[in-house]
Amino acid sequence: MTDATSTGARPAIGLIRSSLLRADATVLLRSGRTLLLNIAVPILYLVITNLHLGHKGRGFTYGSTGFTIGLALTVGLMSSSLMGYATTITHDRDAGVFQRLRVTPAPTWAIMASRLLVQIAADLIMTVVVVIVGGIIHRTTFGAGDYLLLVCVSIAGGAMFLAIAQAVVGLVRSAAVVDAIGRMFYIVFLLTGLLGSSGILGSTAQEVAGWSPVGAVTNLYSGVLDLAQWSWTDSYGLIAVIGYTVIGAVVGIRWFRWDSR
Amino acid sequence: MSSTTGIDGAAARVLEVDGLIVRYGTRTAVDGVTFQVRRGEVFGLLGPNGAGKTSTLSAVEGLLKPQGGRVVVDGIDVERNPTAARARLGVQLQASSFQSELTIEEIVRLYAGLYGQRVTKQDIADRIRDVGLGDELGKRFKSLSGGQQQRLSLLIAVIHQPVLLLLDEPTSGLDPQSRRQLWDRIETLRADGGSIVLTTHSMEEAQAVCDRVAIIDHGALLVVDTPAGLIARHRDDPRVLTVARGAVTLEDVFIGLTGSDIRD
Numbered sequence: 001m002t003d004a005t006s007t008g009a010r011p012a013i014g015l016i017r018s019s020l021l022r023a024d025a026t027v028l029l030r031s032g033r034t035l036l037l038n039i040a041v042p043i044l045y046l047v048i049t050n051l052h053l054g055h056k057g058r059g060f061t062y063g064s065t066g067f068t069i070g071l072a073l074t075v076g077l078m079s080s081s082l083m084g085y086a087t088t089i090t091h092d093r094d095a096g097v098f099q100r101l102r103v104t105p106a107p108t109w110a111i112m113a114s115r116l117l118v119q120i121a122a123d124l125i126m127t128v129v130v131v132i133v134g135g136i137i138h139r140t141t142f143g144a145g146d147y148l149l150l151v152c153v154s155i156a157g158g159a160m161f162l163a164i165a166q167a168v169v170g171l172v173r174s175a176a177v178v179d180a181i182g183r184m185f186y187i188v189f190l191l192t193g194l195l196g197s198s199g200i201l202g203s204t205a206q207e208v209a210g211w212s213p214v215g216a217v218t219n220l221y222s223g224v225l226d227l228a229q230w231s232w233t234d235s236y237g238l239i240a241v242i243g244y245t246v247i248g249a250v251v252g253i254r255w256f257r258w259d260s261r
Numbered sequence: 262m263s264s265t266t267g268i269d270g271a272a273a274r275v276l277e278v279d280g281l282i283v284r285y286g287t288r289t290a291v292d293g294v295t296f297q298v299r300r301g302e303v304f305g306l307l308g309p310n311g312a313g314k315t316s317t318l319s320a321v322e323g324l325l326k327p328q329g330g331r332v333v334v335d336g337i338d339v340e341r342n343p344t345a346a347r348a349r350l351g352v353q354l355q356a357s358s359f360q361s362e363l364t365i366e367e368i369v370r371l372y373a374g375l376y377g378q379r380v381t382k383q384d385i386a387d388r389i390r391d392v393g394l395g396d397e398l399g400k401r402f403k404s405l406s407g408g409q410q411q412r413l414s415l416l417i418a419v420i421h422q423p424v425l426l427l428l429d430e431p432t433s434g435l436d437p438q439s440r441r442q443l444w445d446r447i448e449t450l451r452a453d454g455g456s457i458v459l460t461t462h463s464m465e466e467a468q469a470v471c472d473r474v475a476i477i478d479h480g481a482l483l484v485v486d487t488p489a490g491l492i493a494r495h496r497d498d499p500r501v502l503t504v505a506r507g508a509v510t511l512e513d514v515f516i517g518l519t520g521s522d523i524r525d
Contacts, residue, residue: 010344010345010348010377011348011375011376011377011378012377015374015377015379016374016375016377018374019370019371019373019374019375020371020374020375022370022371022374023360023363023367023370023371026362026363026367027360027362027363030362031362092360095358095361096354096356096358097358097359097360099324099354100352100354100358100359101375102323102324103322103323103324103347103350103352103354104347104372104375104376105344105345105347105348105375105376105377106375107344259324
């Protein structure tokens with residue numbers, strides 16, 4: 001064994017980072033709930049919508065392949081962040097996992113960054129899997145450029161939902177309340193994005209939905225899959241995603257407590 | 262306050278706590294506590310519930326920012342350089358846990374890495390076997406008994422051979438066998454030159470393993486001395502004699518100085 005710190009020297013940040021990433025990735029892979037929320041829920045959504053919509057080609061209007069896959073990806077990002085990530089963070093906070101990590105020489109930013117990076121990586125894997133499955137179900141093929149753009153949107157969308165989840169765990173200490181808020185946000189965001197974007201509730205609601213977290217990310221997915229049709233709605237989506245991310249991150253970092261007491 | 266709080270020679274001190282003040286809102290949990298710990302010493306912090314023991318340790322660990330005073334670990338100011346100070350500390354928290362999805366082997370690998378130790382699979386297996394958990398390598402932390410969890414926690418606390426080990430109520434909830442095993446490990450660590458600060462409610466434990474003890478109450482340090490010294494100094498104290506049942510014990514001194522009221 002190498003005694004890098006037997007004399008109290010500061011350990012190398014690279015080793016700290018890799019140790020945290022390895023552990024957090026292992027935890028995520030072993031967490032059935034997280035995997036279910038990350039992969040199974042969006043695929044289930046794709047299957048269900050296909051039963052109703054069937055194949056309609058790449059028109060990217062409501063109910064089209066682009067919108068459906070975009071919404072499925074958004075649902076995946078939202079599920080894993082608002083219910084998976086937030087729940088895990090509050091559970092670990094209650095159990096004292098964070099306090100144990102904080103008394104090591106690992107910087108606190110490295111502890112949290114590792115969790116976020118692993119979650120983003122899971123979001124990217126989910127993106128590729130869902131797009132492949134969505135392509136098969138809707139008999140559509142996507143090029144390398146499409147995948148690259150979708151991955152970029154997933155990074156932005158994943159960061160936004162993680163920032164919102166971070167804000168929730170920053171403002172609320174109780175694990176039960178965080179769980180309840182996560183579910184409530186999930187339903188509200190989904191309904192706002194889904195019903196609002198459909199136009200059923202009128203054009204104003206449709207416009208508002210475009211600024212909602214789900215609507216903004218779904219529009220971005222649809223937009224990058226048809227760049228020729230990129231519109232102001234898609235640009236607003238990008239602005240909204242950046243805005244939610246910044247606000248969520250500021251609140252989530254400023255008010256986050258490592259201890260539940 | 263006792264005159265035995267001080268130690269001559271900075272090199273002899275592995276921990277210096279000077280005028281420490283910790284407040285939670287308007288409540289003062291630690292009120293100007295000062296003490297030092299020598300190299301190779303086992304130092305006990307005794308006090309009723311809510312006396313300020315854990316808050317004092319939390320300030321030493323850098324888990325909370327004190328409102329006043331100074332904490333120096335092995336010559337390093339904890340507030341100015343918390344990372345370097347933590348690299349010198351081994352910590353077993355009162356209520357800590359590890360990620361429930363990780364096996365014992367993975368937990369040891371994680372914490373070895375966090376303390377800058379590059380370990381092989383064999384290194385980890387050897388370490389775990391040394392604390393009698395060789396058959397539990399693939400198990401999760403939650404599936405271990407209380408004594409096994411405590412042994413793993415201690416293994417992780419000393420994995421980087423810290424200059425100072427902090428144990429917050431390490432034998433709380435343990436059966437007598439596990440408690441004795443821990444005392445033996447503390448003795449071994451001390452024999453190897455390690456310094457230890459522990460908090461405990463057990464006067465038996467304080468007498469068995471501590472070179473010196475400090476009694477803390479309502480955030481203030483009341484006395485610091487050896488267990489035998491404390492008994493000798495207070496055997497004629499009326500507060501102690503009132504609660505003593507026969508020959509004066511450390512527990513009598515403790516209750517005499519901190520009162521008989523139950524603390525929650």
